[in-house]
Amino acid sequence: MNAPRIDIDGSARVQELLQSLLPSKDIGSFVGGRVLPGTGETVELVDPATGQVFLTYADAGPAVIDAAMDVAQQAQARWLAMTPSARGRIMWEIGRLLREHAPAIAELETRSAGQPIRDTRGLVGKVAEMFEYYAGWCDKLHGEVIPVPTSHFNYTRREPYGVVVQITPWNAPLFTAGWQIAPAICAGNAVVLKPSELTPLTSLVLGALCERAGVPEGLVNVIAGVGRTSGQYAVAHPATRLVVFVGSAAAGSAIAATAARKVVPCILELGGKSGNIVFADGDLDRAVVGAQAAIFAGAGQSCVAGSRLLVQQSVHGEFVEKLARASERIPVGSPLDDRTQIGPIHNRQQWTKIDEMVWQGVSDGARLAIGGCRPAALEATGGFYYAPTILDRVDPAMEIAREEVFGPVLAVTPFEDEAEAIAIANGTPYGLAGAVWTENVGRAHRVAAQVRAGTFWINSYKTITVMSPFGGFGQSGYGRSSGKEALMAYTQTKSVWVETAENPPVVFGYHPAE
Numbered sequence: 001m002n003a004p005r006i007d008i009d010g011s012a013r014v015q016e017l018l019q020s021l022l023p024s025k026d027i028g029s030f031v032g033g034r035v036l037p038g039t040g041e042t043v044e045l046v047d048p049a050t051g052q053v054f055l056t057y058a059d060a061g062p063a064v065i066d067a068a069m070d071v072a073q074q075a076q077a078r079w080l081a082m083t084p085s086a087r088g089r090i091m092w093e094i095g096r097l098l099r100e101h102a103p104a105i106a107e108l109e110t111r112s113a114g115q116p117i118r119d120t121r122g123l124v125g126k127v128a129e130m131f132e133y134y135a136g137w138c139d140k141l142h143g144e145v146i147p148v149p150t151s152h153f154n155y156t157r158r159e160p161y162g163v164v165v166q167i168t169p170w171n172a173p174l175f176t177a178g179w180q181i182a183p184a185i186c187a188g189n190a191v192v193l194k195p196s197e198l199t200p201l202t203s204l205v206l207g208a209l210c211e212r213a214g215v216p217e218g219l220v221n222v223i224a225g226v227g228r229t230s231g232q233y234a235v236a237h238p239a240t241r242l243v244v245f246v247g248s249a250a251a252g253s254a255i256a257a258t259a260a261r262k263v264v265p266c267i268l269e270l271g272g273k274s275g276n277i278v279f280a281d282g283d284l285d286r287a288v289v290g291a292q293a294a295i296f297a298g299a300g301q302s303c304v305a306g307s308r309l310l311v312q313q314s315v316h317g318e319f320v321e322k323l324a325r326a327s328e329r330i331p332v333g334s335p336l337d338d339r340t341q342i343g344p345i346h347n348r349q350q351w352t353k354i355d356e357m358v359w360q361g362v363s364d365g366a367r368l369a370i371g372g373c374r375p376a377a378l379e380a381t382g383g384f385y386y387a388p389t390i391l392d393r394v395d396p397a398m399e400i401a402r403e404e405v406f407g408p409v410l411a412v413t414p415f416e417d418e419a420e421a422i423a424i425a426n427g428t429p430y431g432l433a434g435a436v437w438t439e440n441v442g443r444a445h446r447v448a449a450q451v452r453a454g455t456f457w458i459n460s461y462k463t464i465t466v467m468s469p470f471g472g473f474g475q476s477g478y479g480r481s482s483g484k485e486a487l488m489a490y491t492q493t494k495s496v497w498v499e500t501a502e503n504p505p506v507v508f509g510y511h512p513a514e
Contacts, residue, residue: 014111017104018201021208027057027200029064029224030207032071033217036064040229043197048114048344049334051382059197060225062233068192069239071218072163076190078216080160088138091131091186093213098128101209105202107336109174112201114384115298116340120174127178127206130466134186134487141187141487143494151501158491160188161265162241165234167227167255168203169247170196170346171301171406176246177203179466179481181210181220187490189242194223194231198347227251235259242490245269246303248404249430249475267479267489269303270472271404272432275425276306276461277447279418280315282437286459288323290437291410294461296330296388299342300408301350303476304433306461308394308401309412310421316414320392323410324369327388332375334383345384345407354386354407361400361411366391371408396427404430418443425451431473435461454480 022030028037040059047054079087098105106120115123143156164184168176173195184191195203200222207222223230235243235258243259245252246269256266276294278287294306311319335343345351358372371389378385386407394401394411401411415421425434435457436447444458454472457463464470469483479489 011104011107013104014108017101017108017205021205021212027055027224029060029068030204030222031064031068031218032075032221033211035204036060036067038064038225038230041226043224043226045112045198045201046347047111047383048346049336049381049383051348051384057200057224060223060230064225065192065223065230065234065237068218068221068223068234069163069237072190072192072221073239075216075218076160076162076188079185079190079219080188084139084141087186087188088135090214091135091138091182094210094215095128095131095135097209097213098124098131098206102128105174105205108205109202110335110343113170113173113199114335114344114346115172116335116337116343118338118340119298123172123175126466127174130178130182133466134182137186137484137487141491146495148497151499151504153498153500155496155498157494157496158187158487159494160491162189163239164189164191164242164244164490165237165240166191166193166244167231167235167246168193168195170199171298173199174202174206177206177222180244180246181206182466183481183486184244184490185210185215185219187487189490190219190221192221192223192234192240194225194227194234197224197226200224231255232258236262238262240264242267244479244481247271249477252477267471267481268477269470269479269481270432270475270477271406271430272303272305272472272476273308273402273404273428273430274304274306274433274435274453275308275310275451276434277310277415277421277425277436277451278312278315278319279421279436279438279440279443280312281439282459283439284315284319284322284437287437288319288326290435290459290461291323292327292330292388294435295410296327296342296408297462299345299386301346301406302462304455304462304464305406306433306435307405307409307411308425309410310415310424311412312421313414313416316412320369320390320412324390327390328370330388332385332387333378334381342388342408343385345386348384350406351384351386354405354409357400357403357405358389358391358409361391361394361398364395364398364400366394366398366400366411368392369412396424402428418447422447422450429475432476433457
């Protein structure tokens, strides 16, 4: 089938961006500098703010994946033939182009993913920063000389895997695309990126920008396709050497199993059920603001969302009342409105899941403090809006306290002392993030050390930078996808031995002279 022309309800600058970067002007996969239409089932893109379909395209299918793998292998050889310094300059240029086109990219992300424009404007700068940061690493990724106890000169090399398959989610498509692509190509790999079938647009633009900056055609390929078909085919492809997945624990487990059958390693960034702990001696006003940002930013559609709020019993009632009053005033509305802080849930299926989990929590005995519905003022829009919601007196055994909601829903649980707070925080199989609010320095460090989480904040929440390692414990995944640790994850270590002795000792067999 023929893919339709790209024609979204956007400003002139968005149309100009799409027309200049995607050669065929059609929705398809960006492979080797060309847009290849898919051959599979029809995929509908829905505007989260209206609930209306605005584009359709065809799932990529095996032929497109095969083509991407072929050009990726060729491009990687050309990429490695460049000097590390040259690769670094190209990566810096990717960052520059992102900044140059930031207004149009931010608007496109808002229209397709439903994120508030006030957030996406800053987000594009963060993605540019990812490429700029790793640009500086290109000529600094080197091995070591090891003083082995023989006559050999022994050194190590950090070598890329080859073709890396990366699968990213719908909640932050541009951010997660940059988060994966930048360290992968810095380390010398080629990339076949499969964004969520629901949000491929900004990832396609990013792939095209990489080529415009000077990476070899085919080094960064973006597949417009469905996870269970195109995604699985890419993971199982013979050319795949490393798999990176960002998404749910259930999907990550299935992908890791597919990769394991070929003995292909994975980096998994999975879900979270992060505990945000507030002690009575903390700055409660700051903690209220922090608790709102932790769960309601991005409409709660974030793996690190502080979805469990643990509040010390002595201040529990006061704190929840303050938090509820403040949260009811957060602007919810059109993501294109500069005043909006909470936009729509991305899709109807997710909205339904959120609503069902909230009311199951109420049925299980939690008290609904605020929310639990679509805001009345937004009913007529048809968008997937959900009001900021707080469930109080949540028992740690309830589903709402154990399973990821992925929406603007906060579960509040009181605790008596430090030991109980830590036990509750560690009471789920996840281990992605967490935080503590306290003025007691010793307690802050004790709690940070004892909570099982890959990222932990003290008297703040949700600060993330590409410079610092990010990843989870337990069912939140394994491997690290930022900082120096990401470069280690995207490379393999080779040990090289050079004999330096003029007459090395014979340790086995007969010397020819004998």
